[in-house]
Amino acid sequence: MLTLFLLLLLGAPQVRAQADDAFRNGLLALHQKRLDVALEQLTVAEKERPGDARVRNFRGIVLAQLGRAEEAIAEYRRAMHLDPRMPDPCRNLGYLEWTQHHPEAAREALLAALRLSPGDAYARYYLGRVELDEGHYSEGILQLERARVAWPEEPDFLLQVATGYLHLKRESDTRPLLEQIGRLQLNDVQAVRFGALLLSAREREKALALFGRLDKEHSNARWAQFNLALAHLLAGQPAKAVAEAQALTTRQGFATAWTIIGIARAQLKEHDNAVEAFQKAAERAPNQEERWLDLTRELMEQQHYVDAAASAQQGLQHNPTSYALRLRLGAAYMKSGRYKEAEEVFRDLIMKGDPLPTSSIGLAQALLREARSDEAAAVLEDAQKKLGTSFLLVYFQGIALDRAGRPQEAIPKFQQAVLLNPQNAEAHQWLGKAELRARQVEPAIAELKEALRLDPNNQPARRLLVQAYAMQQQPQEAADYLRQMEIERGDVPKTGGEEAADFFFPTWEMPPATQ
Numbered sequence: 001m002l003t004l005f006l007l008l009l010l011g012a013p014q015v016r017a018q019a020d021d022a023f024r025n026g027l028l029a030l031h032q033k034r035l036d037v038a039l040e041q042l043t044v045a046e047k048e049r050p051g052d053a054r055v056r057n058f059r060g061i062v063l064a065q066l067g068r069a070e071e072a073i074a075e076y077r078r079a080m081h082l083d084p085r086m087p088d089p090c091r092n093l094g095y096l097e098w099t100q101h102h103p104e105a106a107r108e109a110l111l112a113a114l115r116l117s118p119g120d121a122y123a124r125y126y127l128g129r130v131e132l133d134e135g136h137y138s139e140g141i142l143q144l145e146r147a148r149v150a151w152p153e154e155p156d157f158l159l160q161v162a163t164g165y166l167h168l169k170r171e172s173d174t175r176p177l178l179e180q181i182g183r184l185q186l187n188d189v190q191a192v193r194f195g196a197l198l199l200s201a202r203e204r205e206k207a208l209a210l211f212g213r214l215d216k217e218h219s220n221a222r223w224a225q226f227n228l229a230l231a232h233l234l235a236g237q238p239a240k241a242v243a244e245a246q247a248l249t250t251r252q253g254f255a256t257a258w259t260i261i262g263i264a265r266a267q268l269k270e271h272d273n274a275v276e277a278f279q280k281a282a283e284r285a286p287n288q289e290e291r292w293l294d295l296t297r298e299l300m301e302q303q304h305y306v307d308a309a310a311s312a313q314q315g316l317q318h319n320p321t322s323y324a325l326r327l328r329l330g331a332a333y334m335k336s337g338r339y340k341e342a343e344e345v346f347r348d349l350i351m352k353g354d355p356l357p358t359s360s361i362g363l364a365q366a367l368l369r370e371a372r373s374d375e376a377a378a379v380l381e382d383a384q385k386k387l388g389t390s391f392l393l394v395y396f397q398g399i400a401l402d403r404a405g406r407p408q409e410a411i412p413k414f415q416q417a418v419l420l421n422p423q424n425a426e427a428h429q430w431l432g433k434a435e436l437r438a439r440q441v442e443p444a445i446a447e448l449k450e451a452l453r454l455d456p457n458n459q460p461a462r463r464l465l466v467q468a469y470a471m472q473q474q475p476q477e478a479a480d481y482l483r484q485m486e487i488e489r490g491d492v493p494k495t496g497g498e499e500a501a502d503f504f505f506p507t508w509e510m511p512p513a514t515q
Helices: 021-031 035-048 053-065 069-082 087-099 103-116 121-133 137-147 155-167 171-182 188-200 204-217 222-234 238-246 255-267 271-284 289-301 305-318 323-335 339-351 358-369 373-387 391-403 407-420 425-437 441-454 459-471 475-484
Strands: none
Touching: 021 035, 021 053, 035 053, 053 069, 053 087, 069 087, 087 103, 087 121, 103 121, 121 137, 121 155, 137 155, 155 171, 155 188, 171 188, 188 204, 188 222, 204 222, 222 238, 222 255, 238 255, 255 271, 255 289, 271 289, 271 305, 289 305, 289 323, 305 323, 323 339, 323 358, 339 358, 358 373, 358 391, 373 391, 391 407, 391 425, 407 425, 425 441, 425 459, 441 459
């Protein structure tokens, strides 16, 4: 780690001529790292000059080095009060609060130091460290780079920076940093984190070599074999993932090994085997909602909606408060044509104060499938009043109003949806459809062409363009779009509530803390 900036402040202590002996002696002892003597002398100086912010600041430095953090914090704050224009105690306080894992207090103090001294490299560097710890990668790396301070070759710190680069998609910076980390001496925990970053950076061969080495070095360790199996899965080698994870399934309670097998089997299109693996994962960890969500996702993918609903109900017996499982149950009911049951599930979620629009959208979908379009529009209008405007709410409001035969009211909803998400082809398609029904042919054609530009395979938009040009008595243009049409799969809107999410990939198993 960097030499503490507070020592750099000292150098060879130069004290103003009028400084008393106690202060001078305290600084000299601090420079010589005789901390007890330094504290004694600075305490004397503080009594003699209680209004001197410099004395308070240096006494805080000594207390911090003695491990008396709370007393040091109090001294720094007193120094800041005595001299609000002095940046040193702000910086020192920020650093100390950071080491004590108090990010908000650290950020506040370091920002105060930078307001007083914008060129303070160490205040900026540690502000970057605070932001990085909090996962604020853009701000953290910006501050670190602006500080122009040499970075320490600390594996944990560099792993954080590499994570930030990946998050920000700065590939040209990520690869050199990963090469630098690869040359360092890493403990097993750091090696696992490094391997995960290599996979994220698409350095699959290096990652697999690393996890293979860890597995050989720890041949009897569950975590090492599990991580090798997970690495194969994430590297796109599902057959090898199954082979590695299979040996772990005999270990009691190790549900995530079955999860790896289930995801791998699904990727291999061995769907019956995937369902069996997910069932075993759920049996071994029934209180983990993710295991039931994986199982129901695979069942719904195979259109086994009745089984999916039954599994969601079983999962809810073990996880009665699971929001995600209730949503999945409602989606399974709706897909299996049990609209009344789906309506009950979604209404129950809304009554319990769902903070997201998902259950309202799910309820609206169930109502739409029962041709209760006006009710669906009212549900979504109420949700918008409670939760605020969002793309999905106004998009489905437009669909409900259009289905209710109210295209003039649907048009502004779709226009709002297009403003919120201009890259969504279906929003443009539905806006064009509503405008066409309202006999606004020219704007309808513009929207439908935009839908096709965004999604050239959008067959409903193509069909509507044929109708639009026919209405304008332009047979050649209509014929051109008609020739391009394929067999349609139906004009059913995609939804957020009924589509299954991705599988819940297991997280890395970390080695024991003591090595």
